[in-house]
Structure formats: structure tokens, C-alpha cells
Amino acid sequence: MGAAVTVVDAHHHVWDLSVRDQDWITGPELSPLRRNFTVADLLPQARAAGVGRTVLVQTITVPEETPEFLALAAEHEPIAGVVGWTDLTRPDVADELARLRELPGGRYLKGIRHQVQGEPDPEWLLRPDVRRGLTAVAAAGLVYDLVVLPHQLPACVKAAADHADLTFVLDHLGKPPIASGEREPWETAVRSLAALSNTVCKLSGLVTEADHASWTVDDLRPYADVVLDAFGPERLMFGSDWPVCTLAATYGQVLDSARELTGESDREHIFRTTATRVYDL
Numbered sequence: 001m002g003a004a005v006t007v008v009d010a011h012h013h014v015w016d017l018s019v020r021d022q023d024w025i026t027g028p029e030l031s032p033l034r035r036n037f038t039v040a041d042l043l044p045q046a047r048a049a050g051v052g053r054t055v056l057v058q059t060i061t062v063p064e065e066t067p068e069f070l071a072l073a074a075e076h077e078p079i080a081g082v083v084g085w086t087d088l089t090r091p092d093v094a095d096e097l098a099r100l101r102e103l104p105g106g107r108y109l110k111g112i113r114h115q116v117q118g119e120p121d122p123e124w125l126l127r128p129d130v131r132r133g134l135t136a137v138a139a140a141g142l143v144y145d146l147v148v149l150p151h152q153l154p155a156c157v158k159a160a161a162d163h164a165d166l167t168f169v170l171d172h173l174g175k176p177p178i179a180s181g182e183r184e185p186w187e188t189a190v191r192s193l194a195a196l197s198n199t200v201c202k203l204s205g206l207v208t209e210a211d212h213a214s215w216t217v218d219d220l221r222p223y224a225d226v227v228l229d230a231f232g233p234e235r236l237m238f239g240s241d242w243p244v245c246t247l248a249a250t251y252g253q254v255l256d257s258a259r260e261l262t263g264e265s266d267r268e269h270i271f272r273t274t275a276t277r278v279y280d281l
Contacts, residue, residue, distance in 0.1 A: 006050070006051075006052030006053060006272065007049070007050050007051045007052065007238070007255070007271045007272060008051070008052070008053045008054070008055070008080070008237070008238070008271065008272050008275040008276060008281065009046060009051045009053070009054040009055065009238065009239060009240045009242075010054075010055045010202055010204070010237040010238060010239040010274075010275035010279065011055060011057050011171065011202050011204045011205075011239025011240065011241055012042060012054055012055070012056060012057065012239070012240050012241065012242040012243075013037070013056070013057055013058075013059050013241075013242070013243065013244065014037050014038055014039055014041075014042065014056065014069075014072070014243075015036065015037055015059055016036050016038065017034070017035065017036055018036070019068075020060070020062065020064070020065075022034075022059060022060060023060065024059075024060070024115075024118075029212075029247070030247070032246065032247060033243060033244065033246075033247065037242075037243040039072060039076050039079070041243075042054075042242060042243075042251075043076070043078060045242070045250075045251040045252070046078065046240075046251065047078075048252070049251060049252050049255045050255075051078070051240075051255075052078065053078055053079075053080040053276075053281060054078050054079050054080065055079075055080065055081040055082070055083060055110065055239075055275065055279055055281075056069050056072065056073060056079050056081070056082050056083070057082075057083045057113060057145065057171075058083060058084050058085040058113050060085075060115075061085055061087075061114065061115060062085075063085075063086065063087070065084070065085060066082070066084030066085055066086065066100060066109070067100065067103050067104075069082045069084060069105075070082055070084070070100070070103055070104065070105030070106055070108055070109060071103075071104050071105050072105070073105045073108035074104055074105030074108065075105075079108065080108070080279075080281040081108055081109075081110035081111075081279040081280075081281050082105075082108045082109050082110060082111075083110060083111040083112065083113050083143075083145050083279075084100065084109055084111070084112060084113070085112065085113060085114060086100065086112060087133075088112070088114060088129070088130050088132075088133025088134065088136075088137070089127075089129040089130060089132075089133060090133075093132070093133045093136045093137075094136040094139065094140070097109075097112075097136060097137070097140045097142070098140070101140075109142065110142060110143065110279040110280060110281070111137075111142050111143040111144060111145050111169065111279065112137050112142055112143075112144055112145070113144070113145035113146075113147060113171075114147075115147060116146065116147060116148045116152060117147050117148050117149050117152070117175070119152075122151055122152050122154075122155060123155045123158075124152075124155070125152075125155045125156060125158075125159040126155050126158055126159060126162075131159075131162065131163075134159065134163050134166055135163065135166075137166060138163055138165045138166035143166070143167040143168070143169055143200075143278060143279065144166055144167070144168050144169070145168075145169045145171050146168055146169065146170050146171060146174075147171045147172070148170075148171075148174055148175070149174070149175050150174055150175060150176060150177070150185065150186040150189060151185075152174075153174050153186070153189035153190060153192075153193060154189055154192075156168065156170070156174075156189075156193055157189065157192045157193050157196070160193060160196045160198055160199050161196060163198075164196075164198055165198075166198060167198050167199070167200060167278060168193075168196075168198060168199045168200070169199075169200045169201070169202060169237075169278065170190070170193060170199065170200070170201045170202065171202050171204060171205065171239070172202060172204050172205025172206070172209070172239075172241065173190065173201060173202070173203070173204075173205065173206065173209075173223055173224075173226075173227055174186060174189070174190050174193075175205065175209055176190075176209060176223045177209065178206060178209040178210040178215075178219060178220060178223055179209065179210055179211050181219075183222065183223070183226070187226050190226065190227065190230060191226070191230045194227070194230035194231045194235070195230075199231070199235065200231065200235045200236070200237065200274065200278050201227050201230075201231045201235060201236055201237075202236075202237055202238070202239040203224060203227065203236050203237065203238050203239065203258055203261070203262070203270060204238065204239030204240065204241045205239070205241045205244070205245075206220045206223065206224065206257070207220070207245055207247075207248040207249045207253075207254060207257065208241065208244055208245060208247050208248050210248065212247055212248040213248075215248060215249075217257050217260045217261065220257060220261060221261055224261040224262070225261075228261075228262070228266070233262070233265075233266035233267075233269040233270050233274070234269050234273075234274060235274065236266075236269065236270045236274060237269075237270060237271075237274040237275040237278065238255070238258050238270050238271050238275070240254050240255065241254070242254070258270070258271075259271075
């Protein structure tokens with residue numbers, strides 16, 4: 001990857017606690033995140049790391065956040081796309097997606113995500129009302145980001161097989177248990193997902209699944225190698241997961257570790273063209 005190539009960061013967040021609480025930030029381990037993280041905080045770090053375009057991803061399941069993110073994208077050029085949230089189970093979800101597209105910055109809406117990792121039903125994605133919502137996402141020409149835990153991956157495989165016209169983007173490799181060093185049943189499930197051509201994976205969220213204080217690139221490598229082999233570089237994209245990553249690493253350290261985990265011939269896809277194509281940036 002030459003110096004002239006502009007890196008795309010396909011996964012980051014922002015929030016302002018004076019606007020609304022981030023109710024998932026609980027307990028002492030997450031306490032460093034209990035402050036504001038703004039676009040103004042992100043951009044100097046991103047630019048210093050050679051990142052020229054970013055994808056802003058939803059954080060909480062409230063309808064007000066996505067319009068705010070679309071407006072931010074319209075105001076800040078580096079934000080080239082937004083993965084927002086809407087209630088997939090609402091009967092008028094197609095109309096709601098159309099409404100979001102008509103808002104200021106609506107053209108930046110590229111995908112939808114729901115915190116499936118927090119759903120007690122491991123087959124939430126297979127519910128009839130959710131399936132109807134996924135059909136609407138596909139019809140709108142959007143992609144669907146999957147934020148799930150390993151035990152929820154089998155349902156992701158079924159959902160992706162049932163919605164062949166929808167691109168599913170697996171965030172954070174499906175959160176493998178890096179800190180423990182275990183790979184099964186995560187590896188088998190993630191390879192099953194990768195076998196479907198309408199799936200893509202983000203090389204993101206690794207450092208926070210490892211030991212926050214003592215992780216090394218070698219700790220991350222077995223998991224990165226699995227998705228490199230299973231998806232191939234043309235279906236892998238880099239994401240910083242800033243500011244969540246700051247629990248374990250700086251923005252620059254996350255990018256540097258991703259470069260170490262990938263071969264030079266793969267980096268054009270992983271750091272630029274996959275995200276550009278999948279999110280239509």
C-alpha cells in the first residue's frame with residue numbers, strides 16, 4: 001500500500017453525553033469511555049494516520065441518532081458514509097428508510113445496524129418481523145452490519161443465506177475470544193458465514209477482545225489469519241473501532257497492528273477498495 005493511497009476507516013463512533021447517555025458504558029472497565037468523543041477529536045488522529053475517509057457507525061438504538069449522524073456527515077467531509085439504526089421490526093420500515101434518505105445528509109446513509117449482541121434470543125435475526133426488515137434494507141440498496149457474539153453466528157449464516165440480495169458486514173470478526181486464546185466454535189461458524197458470497201468482514205475490534213493491558217500483534221494474528229483465509233482481502237475492510245479501541249490502544253496503534261497482520265499485496269483492498277465498494281463511498 002503506497003503512501004499516496006488514502007486509507008478508509010470503515011468503523012468508528014462519536015458521542016456527546018450532553019445530548020444523550022450511552023447506557024452501554026457501565027462498570028469500571030468501560031469508565032474511560034464515559035466522556036465525549038467528537039469528530040473534532042477524531043479527525044487529527046485519523047489524518048495523522050493517513051486516513052482520508054471514514055464510516056460513522058451507530059452506537060445506541062434510538063431513532064434520533066441516525067439523523068444526527070447524517071447531518072455530521074454532511075458537515076465533515078472525511079465522513080463518507082453512515083451505518084445508522086432503525087427499528088427493523090416496525091411495519092413501515094421501508095417508509096422510514098426512505099424518510100432517512102430525504103433528511104439533510106441522507107445520501108450518506110449506507111447501512112443499518114442493530115445491537116444483536118444484546119438480544120437474548122440467539123436467533124433474533126431469524127424472527128419473521130426482523131426478516132421483513134432485512135428485506136426492506138436490501139430493497140433500499142443498503143447493507144446490514146452484524147454486531148454479534150460467536151454463539152449468534154449460526155443465525156447470521158442462516159439470515160445471509162436467506163437474503164442473498166443483501167450484503168451482510170460482520171463487525172469485529174464476530175468478537176472471537178482472543179483473550180482466552182480459544183478459536184472454536186467461533187472459527188467454524190465464521191468460515192460458514194464467509195462461504196456465502198454476500199458477506200464481508202471488518203478487520204476491527206481485535207484489541208478490545210484481547211487482554212487490554214498486554215496484547216501483542218501475535219495474540220491477534222491467529223484470528224486475523226482465519227478471516228484473511230476465509231473471506232480473502234477483497235471481502236475484508238479495516239475499521240479502527242475508535243474510540244472503543246482506546247480501552248486497549250491508540251488510533252495509530254490499531255492501524256499499525258492491522259498493517260502488521262496483512263500482507264502488502266492485500267492492503268489496497270483491506271484499507272481502501274473493499275469499504276469503498278461495499279459502502280458505495
